[in-house]
Amino acid sequence: MNLYKYASPATFYPLAGKLIPWFAIPAAVLFAVGLYVGFFVAPTDFQQGDAYRIMFIHVPAAWMGMFLYVLMAFYAGIGWAFNARLSSMMASSLAVTGALFTALSLITGAFWGKPTWGTWWVWDARMTSTLILLFLYIGFISLQSAIDDPRRSDRAGAVLALVGVINVPIIYFSVQWWNTLHQGATIRILNKPTVAPPMLAAMLILLAACWLYSIAVVLIRLRCIILEREQNAAWVTEGAA
């Protein structure tokens, strides 16, 4: 089997269509399970009360915002380097979902900060760099939509996305490099986590749900982008009434 043939939008389009339910259905199930564990199994925190339940969505949203940015920059870079248009379309598709998760992490963070810190927002290093991440996404999307020629808009977007990657480690390490109001990492790969198992479980299940959700919506949007960009190609117009 020649895997390279799937780099062609015409062959990838039906494959993506078949893949979508395999991500969308488990995503819906895991959202339900994660919310159940988060609200009915996880106990009330003795310090933060029930406000900490915001973390079950805040932490996965923040992680997704960063992961999807790196993924977007990767695909944009591949598309630019190898002139692979499907890769560039993938980057455009990832941008919207990444921006949504970043916005969600900022809003849920504000909802947590108000009762816990007494403020919706402070200009601390992590929050400011996350806001910059949102602006990078918005910049990428608007730059692409401002340029009509798809090849030029892909290239311009790739430059912006790749330069902006530097912001992701800044977000990640900001809590160590600077004295921030935002707390440090609670979940580390090597150390034993410092949260109760059901709390950790709820967060990880919702993280998995967010991943599956992202893959499903990114594929759906990718299929739309393919049809929009290839609207004059024979394989699209063939069946048209």
Place this chain on the structure above:
Amino acid sequence: MNWSEFLSMGGYGFYVWGSYLTALILLGGEVMLLRRRKSTLRKRNGNGPR
């Protein structure tokens, strides 16, 4: 645990439900807009690719 106790979230109800409502609006909105985009394309392409 009764429902009003559950909804009040120990006094943090506004913040907790505000967060989850935002998540629902953003993600649900994304899915809705994508569905609309897809059906517009489907109409335009007739019996085109599925």
